[in-house]
Amino acid sequence: MKFLDECKIYIRSGNGGGGAVSFRREKYIEYGGPDGGDGGKGGDVWIEAVDGLNTLIDFRYHQHFKGDTGVHGMGRNRHGHNGEDATLRVPVGTQVFAEDKETLLLDMDVAGQRIRLLKGGNGGFGNTHFKGPVNQAPRFANPGQDGVEQWIWLRLKLIADVGLVGLPNAGKSTFLAAASAARPKIADYPFTTLAPNLGMVDLSVGERFILADIPGLIEGASEGAGLGVRFLGHVERTATLIHLVDGTQDDVVEAWRTVRRELEAYGEELGDKTEYLVLSKVDALDKETRKAKAAQLRKASGAKVRQVSGVSGEGVTELLREAYALVRARKGEAVAQAVAASGEPAPDWAP
DSSP states (O other), rough: OOOOOOOEEEEEEEOOOOOOEEEEEOOTOOOOOEOOOOOOOOOEEEEEEEOOOOOTHHHHHHHHOOOOOOOOOOOTTTTOOOOOOOOEETTEEEEEETTTSSSSSEEEEEETTTEEEEHHHHHOOOGGGGGGGGGOOOOOOOOOOOOOOOEEEEEEEEOOOOEOOOOOTSSHHHHHHHHOOOOOOOOOOSOOOOSEEEEEEEEEEEEEEEEEHHHOOOTEEEEEGGGGGHHHHGGGGGEEEEEEEEETSSSSHHHHHHHHHHHHOOOOOGGGSEEEEEEEOOSOOHHHHHHHHHHHHHHHOOOOEEOOOOOOOOOHHHHHHHHHHHHHHHHHHHHHHHHHHTTTTOOOOOO
């Protein structure tokens, strides 16, 4: 399945059905009178966040969503049926923007969330609605109200707990494959990853989290260079970032600084996220080189430098357990804040 994280959609709610103008004409009934029914309501347009989806590819082939028109009223006080609703089923994490592509309308970040985007037009009243002592035989009815139309943008930001960042060919896909059951494309050339990949990390029973790998960043990514800037939004929601630096390259410090500059320039609090600095591909380095490059990174960043190898598995499990501890703590904080806002007693939280 191809990955698509942005698309433009046309939506329109249904027109209301028109009311009917009708009179009873039945044998052996002394008095007739108006009996025109009301029209049905037009169909609404809804959006629903569902589990099991991680791409907007379905909207490439189906770009117009319209609610059905309500059925017109009929004689004998028969009201028209309401029009069928149209529902957009999107992955969890999808944002809805107005046509200007800047005004955020909705953020579908909870599974099962269902919101009405456009309301269908009301059905018109039949002539029965207007009868009275003054006008006992009204010969008019209301037409149904027109529906509403709108162009919207859907933009997907994947829901992941931990994000992988780094320069192209930093070993992110290899790390993802070693840490989870995901099987991303791996090759010995840059820009192997052209779309984000997700992997479920299973440390033990009850210890699980989602790891996201995005295409490598290059200098100027925050201004549109390369592929990375387009996909940085997929790590905005993560609790932490794992920053991989290729240990086989000459200047590891400049590689780290390049990515840090792009994260900070992108904004959206990416530059402020907790970061695990990792020297990768250490299986290809001798002991002295590993020690020297780790020391260079530690001096430049002022942070602890982990050393891992996705090929041999060295340091992978230890790093994942550190990341999981932070994810668990962040989720516990989120639950506590939600409980404090609701005023209800706190439940026992479990991942």
